[in-house]
Structure formats: C-alpha cells, structure tokens
Amino acid sequence: MNLDFTPEQEMLRKSAAEFLSKECPFEQVKELEESEQGYSAKLWKKMAELGWMELHFPEEYEGLGDPFMDVMILMEEIGKRAYPSPFFWTVVVCGEILVAGGTEQQKKDLLPQIANGKLIMALAQYEEEASYLPTGIQMQAQASAGGYVLNGTKMFVVDANIAGKLIVAARVPDAGITLFLVDAKDAGITCTKMPTIGMDNTCEVIFKDVKVPKTGVVGEVGKGWEVLEKVFPKATVAKCAEMLGACKASIDMTAAYAKQRVQYDKPIGGYQAIQHYMANMQLGYDTSINYLYKVAWMVDEGLDVSTEVSALKAQVNEQYKFISERGVQIHGGVGTTREFNIGLFYRRAKACEYVMGDTSHHLEKVAQGIGL
Amino acid sequence: LTRQTMNFERSGVGAFVEGRRTLDELIEYVKHVRRNGRYLVDDPVVQQKLARLFIETEVGHALAQRVTWEQQKGGLIFAASAASESKVFGSEFAQRMANCATEIMGMYGQLESSKWAPLQGEMAQLYQFCVAMCIYAGSNEIQRNLIAWVGLGLPRFK
Numbered sequence: 001m002n003l004d005f006t007p008e009q010e011m012l013r014k015s016a017a018e019f020l021s022k023e024c025p026f027e028q029v030k031e032l033e034e035s036e037q038g039y040s041a042k043l044w045k046k047m048a049e050l051g052w053m054e055l056h057f058p059e060e061y062e063g064l065g066d067p068f069m070d071v072m073i074l075m076e077e078i079g080k081r082a083y084p085s086p087f088f089w090t091v092v093v094c095g096e097i098l099v100a101g102g103t104e105q106q107k108k109d110l111l112p113q114i115a116n117g118k119l120i121m122a123l124a125q126y127e128e129e130a131s132y133l134p135t136g137i138q139m140q141a142q143a144s145a146g147g148y149v150l151n152g153t154k155m156f157v158v159d160a161n162i163a164g165k166l167i168v169a170a171r172v173p174d175a176g177i178t179l180f181l182v183d184a185k186d187a188g189i190t191c192t193k194m195p196t197i198g199m200d201n202t203c204e205v206i207f208k209d210v211k212v213p214k215t216g217v218v219g220e221v222g223k224g225w226e227v228l229e230k231v232f233p234k235a236t237v238a239k240c241a242e243m244l245g246a247c248k249a250s251i252d253m254t255a256a257y258a259k260q261r262v263q264y265d266k267p268i269g270g271y272q273a274i275q276h277y278m279a280n281m282q283l284g285y286d287t288s289i290n291y292l293y294k295v296a297w298m299v300d301e302g303l304d305v306s307t308e309v310s311a312l313k314a315q316v317n318e319q320y321k322f323i324s325e326r327g328v329q330i331h332g333g334v335g336t337t338r339e340f341n342i343g344l345f346y347r348r349a350k351a352c353e354y355v356m357g358d359t360s361h362h363l364e365k366v367a368q369g370i371g372l
Numbered sequence: 373l374t375r376q377t378m379n380f381e382r383s384g385v386g387a388f389v390e391g392r393r394t395l396d397e398l399i400e401y402v403k404h405v406r407r408n409g410r411y412l413v414d415d416p417v418v419q420q421k422l423a424r425l426f427i428e429t430e431v432g433h434a435l436a437q438r439v440t441w442e443q444q445k446g447g448l449i450f451a452a453s454a455a456s457e458s459k460v461f462g463s464e465f466a467q468r469m470a471n472c473a474t475e476i477m478g479m480y481g482q483l484e485s486s487k488w489a490p491l492q493g494e495m496a497q498l499y500q501f502c503v504a505m506c507i508y509a510g511s512n513e514i515q516r517n518l519i520a521w522v523g524l525g526l527p528r529f530k
Contacts, residue, residue: 003437003438003441251524255524255525255526258526259525259526259527266527266529267527269520269526269527270526270527270528270529272517274526275516275517275520275521275526276513276516276517276520278519278520278524278526279457279460279515279516279517279519279520279523279524280516282453282457282519282520282523282524283457283460283461283519286435286438286454286457287431287432287434287435287457287461288431290431290434290435290437290438291430291431291434291435293434294434294437308430311426311427311430311431314423314424314427315427315430315431363419363420363423363424364419364423366423366426366427367419367420367422367423370395370399370422370423370426371399372399372402372403372413372418372419372422372423
C-alpha cells in the first residue's frame, strides 16, 4: 500500500500553495473578512481560470474527473492560508449536490457555470432549532400552480449574501424533504449577515411566498435527504482537510515565533513548558492528518465511510480548537492581537466546529456506527 | 503480564489492533450487563466514552501505519519524531482505555483475574501497567522533548 501522493498531486499542492501565498497574504485575508462580501471576486475568477472548480466534476459536464483526493489537497492549502472564498459551499457542497442528485438539464446548465466562476451557490438547510438531523427541516413547500411556494426562515446559510442561486431543503407534504433551486435575488428573499466569531458570510435567510417552478426541483421530489446524505461524507472530509491545513499553519507559525521571541535571555521555544505544548500540538496534528488521508482514500475507493467520517470530524474539531488555542497561548499577549495572525485560526476553529456537524452529533454517529 | 498488555507496549500498529479487539470486547460487555434498570449500552455517557475510544484506535492506527511506512522508506527524521509520538500516544491511550473501561465496569473494574472479573481481569491489569508504559522506553516527558527538538526544531539548552 502506497501512502504517498503522486507527482501530479504534489505539483497541484505546490502550485496551489504558491498561488494562495502570492495572491492572498494574511493582510488581505483580514481585509476580506471585514468586507461586506467576504471574498474577492477577482481571486475567485483566477481560481476558475486555474481549473480548480472543475477538478472533481465529471467529464461529461466539462469537469476534469480527477479523484476527490485532489480537492482535499486544495482544501488543505486553502486552510493553511485562512483564505476566505465560496469554494467549499459552492463547489464541494452545492456542486456535488447537483452531481449526485440534479437532473441532466440542471447539471448541463449549472456545473459549467460553477466551473467558470460565474455562479456562486449556498445551501439553505438549517432552521431555528439548529439541528443537523432531517427533523431539523420543517419548512413547508406548498404545491401551487406549476410548482411550489416556499415560506419560512433558514439559519446559518453560509454565502447566501453573495450567491446567485440557493439550494433550499424543504418538505413537500406527503412526499418528504425536497431540494429546490432558487434565485438568491428573488424579491421574496431577505438575506441578513449574522455577526460571527469566524467573521464569515453566515446568514439568516427569510423566504416569503418564493415561487419555484417544477423544473426547480433538484432531482426528484421527496429524495432530498438521500442526496444530502450522499454528499455530506465527502463535504465533511473536505472541511477536515481545510481544518488540518490550518492546524499545520498554526503549528508552523507558533514554532517560528517560539524560536525568535526572547524572554529572560532565551528564545521561549527553549523552555520545556513551551516544548511540551508544541509536542502535544504536533501529536494532535499527526494523529489527525494521517487519518484524514486514510479516510479520503476510502472515499475515492467508494467504501462506506460514514462511521470513519464522523470519527474524523469529531477528532479534527477538538484538535483544531486545541492547537489554535495553544498557539495563541504560546504567542503570549501578541497572540490576542489582530496584528498577529494566530488569532485568525483560533476564531476559524470555532466556526469550522459547527460545519457539517458538531462533535456531539458525530460522537453519536460513531456510537451508532460501532453498534451501540 | 498478559499478552494484551505487552501488545499495548509496542505502540506500533499491533497496539491499536489490540486496542480495537479490547474495544470490541467492551462493546459486547456493555450490551449484556445491566445496572440501575438498564443495559450499560443504553447509557449515553457510556456511548460517548466508547465512541471516543473508537476514534483513538482509528487515529492511532493511522499514525502507526505512517510511521512504519516512513521507516520502510528510510524517512528517518519524520520517523524518529513520529515514533516518539506513537509511543506517547499509545501509552497514554492505554491509560485512557484502562480508565474508561474500569469506570464503565463500576465496582467490577477493580477485580484482577478471577471468576468475577470482566474481560478476564485484563483491564485491572492494564490499569496498573499503563502507568509504567508512560515512564519506560523513554518517559513521555523525554519523548515530548524529542518531538519538540527533532520534529519541530525547537532549541535544546543545557
């Protein structure tokens, strides 16, 4: 069994790292997260030109048909730079929802638009209860002339403020959870950014009499949850890749600081307390990253990974919080300032904890998966 | 010393395979033992503890596999630091396993091998052995120093 990446994958990683380092240094990350849009349209276009969006899309829809592992490599590099972009929700979540469950027409229309950077998307799933379960979806889609009408409120919809289209999960009476394609700028939609620790595009989206034609149903009525369940494992692994890239960056940044910051005539990295903190951080990273690669490989092999994905997310949730918090501690006072960058990771660790399921949710899934 | 505790000692791939076997025995145990009106398996606290142990066997195994791979390839720097990591993780995982298991067992957790002891008294045995594991073959404090010096390049002063 070969545990190394291919030369092509190493090239992809290198070029992604160079591109992001050059195009989006931490100063720009901080500007972007303070902006209303929360991303750079210019950079988004450049990513499209590099072919990042279509890496894993099927070749029939102008994709490159590369393995999922390649997307994971990109997500790691994105995580290392704390780079804010719609990539995760547009490409990895909504793009994959279309691939897994869209009609032929939807795939032909929308996947190329995502690939050339013209379409940004968001998934509107959660509601006031903030449940990750299908029971958390109570919004009703009432049948009406030629289609459906949506009324209700969706919460924690990331990138709704910059999206061109939303995928909305709602219940068709007597049929079940259905996914609907909705124009994000529809007159009946009110989108409000919620202030978060992550300083990201997390939004409340209110739907009032939003009409969706029958052709706006993603795939089939009542099959919405099945489609989401197909996509969630991949999306979760991709998010973990981003989180672990960020862990690596946190460790490197903190070690570099510890080697040069002098107190009482010694670099603080020479003190044993600091060395032990850092050893624990490295251990947390190394136990997680190798498991990430293993699970990503299993995804590409088409194996059933639902328990392993939950194990991975629970692990990475805790390690990212631990590593970034220790990183701030080791930086001392400057670690709490905006001038230094370790705080970017500390805040993002909290934001990422909730994406695709929190620790409590995933521990329950692991318990179920091991037969308890 | 039982074979099982010696396998934990290795902290290589074998230790985590053994850890998974112990976990499987623990899962069978909680499905069949009742306390306070329910099976132990129906206690959400027990469920979370076992879920966390499972995650540890998974990630520990993945790290041990990587260490073996790097050693085969001759990647000595990573292998040296990661071997220390494996030793630290494996030995402290053994502590967490022994603590969790003996807690879940309630008063039975204190019983060494005898007709009354669950899992042949191996968890009571491991509970006493695991503290030595964190000390011998290079104490975990030294191992952490090594990880910092070799793995992260932090300075070593007299």
